[in-house]
Amino acid sequence: MAYQALYRQWRPRDFSHMVGQEAIVETLRHQVETGRIAHAYLFCGSRGTGKTSTAKILARAINCTNPQEGDPCGECEVCRRMQADDYMDILEFDAASNSRVEDARELLEKVNFPPQFGVYKVYIIDEVHMLSNSAFNALLKTLEEPPEYLVFILATTEPYKLPATILSRCQRFDFGRIPAGQIQGRLKEATDGAGGEATDGALMAIARAAEGGMRDALSILDMCLGYGRKIDEALVRQVMGTSDRSFLFQFSRALAEENAAETLRLVDALMNSGKDPLVFSRDVSGHLRSLILAKCCGEEMAEILDLTEEDGKEYQRESEQISTSRLMEMLDQFMRLETDLRYSGSPRVALENVSLKCCLRTKETDTLALNDRIAELEGKIAQLQDQLAQGIVVQAEASAVAAKAPRRAAGKGVSPKETSTAPKQKTLTPTGRGADEIWKEALKQLQKTEPGIHGMFLMGQYVGSDGTEYRWKANPTFDVVAKSLNMEQRKTKIEEVLTEAAGVPCTFIAYDSAQEQQKTEDASDEAYLEELYSTFGEEPVDVVDELPQA
Ligand SMILES: [Zn+2]
Structure with missing residues (x-):
C-alpha cells in the first residue's frame, strides 16, 4: 500500500476525533442534532487549525440519516456512499487555484440540481478570499436566494479580505490556534501509531514550531520519521533547519x-x-x-x-x-x-x-533606544565628573607624596574606617588606588565573573564612595534593579570584589533613583571644599600629570 502522509492518516473523521476547537465542535454538534443548519458557514483561522477537516465532518454529519451526538454514524447508506471519493453532493473547491470567474460560474452552475442521495448539497470553498470580485458576485447571487438543500462552507485564513456582503450572510466561526500541549498529545499518538519513539522534548519542539497548526506539526513529524524511528530534539532542529538554543544565546x-x-x-x-x-x-x-x-x-x-x-x-x-x-x-x-x-x-x-x-x-529616532542611550550617557557623565574631582585629589596627593615623606608610613595604612568618622577625607586605600579606580577595577572583575551583576550596573551609575562604602544609583526606569543588587547574595559578591580591589573591607549599597538624589546633593560643593581644605590646607597645591603607580 502506498504511504499515506501522517496528516492524512490522522485527519479526524468525526468531531470526537478533533483536537482543540472544543467550543466550535460543541456548537456544530448541537446544530446537527437539532437540525438547525445554516445556509452559509464561514470558518476563519490560521492554517492547520482544523477548518477543512471540520467542514468535511459537518458536510457528512448533516447528511447522515442517523447521526450520533452530532457525528456522522459511518454506517447508514448515505454515510457509506459519502466515504467513496466520487460522492457527488459534497463539492470541494480550492479558490486559490480557481480564482477566475469562469471557475466559480462552472461550480455554481450545478447548484440548481438537488442532491442525489442525502438531504443537503454542500459546497466547501477553501481559501475563499482568493476569489476574484466577479466570482464573489456570482457566489453572492446564490447566497441571496439559496435553494433549501444548499449549504456553503467557506474557509479562509484572511476573512478581512471578504466583501461585507458575503460576511453578513455567513455564520462565522473563528478557529484559534491549537495549544502546544494538545498538539503534543496527538503527535505522541501518531508516533506510537507509526512504530516510532520520540522524547517529550522533541514532540514539544515540533508542536511549538507548528504554531498551533496540527497539519504542520504532523508534517514535521512525518519528515523526522523519515530520518529514523527515534526522534530527539537535535533531529527536529536538523529537519526544520532551525538553530539550537545555544547558538541563539550566542547570537543574542x-x-x-x-x-x-x-x-x-x-x-x-x-x-x-x-x-x-x-x-x-x-x-x-x-x-x-x-x-x-x-x-x-x-x-x-x-x-x-x-x-x-x-x-x-x-x-x-x-x-x-x-x-x-x-x-x-x-x-x-x-x-x-x-x-x-x-x-x-x-x-x-x-x-x-x-x-x-x-x-x-x-x-536614532527610536525613542526607546534614545532613552536608553541618554541614560547611559548620563551615567558616563556622572562618572566622569566624579573622576575629574577625584583625579585632582589623586594628583595633588601624588605631588604631596613626592615632595614630602609618604603619608602611608611604614606599611601602616590609614584605615578608612577611622577616617570615615573623622572629618571626611577622599581617601587613598592601601592599594594606592582612588575610589573610582577601585570601582572600575571591581566592575572589570564582575564582568568576567558575574556578568549578570555587571549588566545590572549598566542600568544606573556609580555615585561615589567615602573610601569603604560604595554607592550606586539606579536610573529611574530601573529602580527595581537597586533592590535586586541589595539582595544578600549579590551584595556579598559585590563587596567581595570591592574588598579585593581596595585591599580593605568595603561595603556596597544600591539606591533607587529617588533615594540617592538627597544624598548626592548633601555631599555637594561646600562639604567637598571643606574636605579638600582639611586634606591639603588652604594653600594652593601643585597639580601634576602623573598618576601614582599602583
Ligand atoms: Zn450515517
Missing part, C-alpha cells in the same frame, strides 16, 4: 554586547551550515521574545512558553544582561526583517544589515 549575547565582529562571524557560520536566513530570523524573533518575557514575567515565563524550568532559568540569566527597551528594539528589527526577507534578493546582506543595526543602535 553578541548583539547585547554590541560586538559587531562576533555577530558577523555567527552569521557567516550560519550561512556556511546551509541555514535559511528567513527561518533564522524567525528563530531570533522567538528567542528575543522569550528574553523579554523572562525579564517581565520572571519564573512564570517558563510556563507561558512551555519551557522546562531549566531553560526558563537560562533565559532569565541571559535577560539580565540587556535592557528591556533594547530587547524590544531588536525584536522590532527582526520582525521587520522577516517580512523584508520574503522580497529580498540578497537575504544574507539583509540579515547582516539588521544584525549590525542591532549592534550599533543606529536607530
Whole structure:
C-alpha cells in the first residue's frame, strides 16, 4: 500500500476525533442534532487549525440519516456512499487555484440540481478570499436566494479580505490556534501509531514550531520519521533547519554586547551550515521574545512558553544582561526583517544589515533606544565628573607624596574606617588606588565573573564612595534593579570584589533613583571644599600629570 502522509492518516473523521476547537465542535454538534443548519458557514483561522477537516465532518454529519451526538454514524447508506471519493453532493473547491470567474460560474452552475442521495448539497470553498470580485458576485447571487438543500462552507485564513456582503450572510466561526500541549498529545499518538519513539522534548519542539497548526506539526513529524524511528530534539532542529538554543544565546549575547565582529562571524557560520536566513530570523524573533518575557514575567515565563524550568532559568540569566527597551528594539528589527526577507534578493546582506543595526543602535529616532542611550550617557557623565574631582585629589596627593615623606608610613595604612568618622577625607586605600579606580577595577572583575551583576550596573551609575562604602544609583526606569543588587547574595559578591580591589573591607549599597538624589546633593560643593581644605590646607597645591603607580 502506498504511504499515506501522517496528516492524512490522522485527519479526524468525526468531531470526537478533533483536537482543540472544543467550543466550535460543541456548537456544530448541537446544530446537527437539532437540525438547525445554516445556509452559509464561514470558518476563519490560521492554517492547520482544523477548518477543512471540520467542514468535511459537518458536510457528512448533516447528511447522515442517523447521526450520533452530532457525528456522522459511518454506517447508514448515505454515510457509506459519502466515504467513496466520487460522492457527488459534497463539492470541494480550492479558490486559490480557481480564482477566475469562469471557475466559480462552472461550480455554481450545478447548484440548481438537488442532491442525489442525502438531504443537503454542500459546497466547501477553501481559501475563499482568493476569489476574484466577479466570482464573489456570482457566489453572492446564490447566497441571496439559496435553494433549501444548499449549504456553503467557506474557509479562509484572511476573512478581512471578504466583501461585507458575503460576511453578513455567513455564520462565522473563528478557529484559534491549537495549544502546544494538545498538539503534543496527538503527535505522541501518531508516533506510537507509526512504530516510532520520540522524547517529550522533541514532540514539544515540533508542536511549538507548528504554531498551533496540527497539519504542520504532523508534517514535521512525518519528515523526522523519515530520518529514523527515534526522534530527539537535535533531529527536529536538523529537519526544520532551525538553530539550537545555544547558538541563539550566542547570537543574542553578541548583539547585547554590541560586538559587531562576533555577530558577523555567527552569521557567516550560519550561512556556511546551509541555514535559511528567513527561518533564522524567525528563530531570533522567538528567542528575543522569550528574553523579554523572562525579564517581565520572571519564573512564570517558563510556563507561558512551555519551557522546562531549566531553560526558563537560562533565559532569565541571559535577560539580565540587556535592557528591556533594547530587547524590544531588536525584536522590532527582526520582525521587520522577516517580512523584508520574503522580497529580498540578497537575504544574507539583509540579515547582516539588521544584525549590525542591532549592534550599533543606529536607530536614532527610536525613542526607546534614545532613552536608553541618554541614560547611559548620563551615567558616563556622572562618572566622569566624579573622576575629574577625584583625579585632582589623586594628583595633588601624588605631588604631596613626592615632595614630602609618604603619608602611608611604614606599611601602616590609614584605615578608612577611622577616617570615615573623622572629618571626611577622599581617601587613598592601601592599594594606592582612588575610589573610582577601585570601582572600575571591581566592575572589570564582575564582568568576567558575574556578568549578570555587571549588566545590572549598566542600568544606573556609580555615585561615589567615602573610601569603604560604595554607592550606586539606579536610573529611574530601573529602580527595581537597586533592590535586586541589595539582595544578600549579590551584595556579598559585590563587596567581595570591592574588598579585593581596595585591599580593605568595603561595603556596597544600591539606591533607587529617588533615594540617592538627597544624598548626592548633601555631599555637594561646600562639604567637598571643606574636605579638600582639611586634606591639603588652604594653600594652593601643585597639580601634576602623573598618576601614582599602583
Ligand atoms: Zn450515517
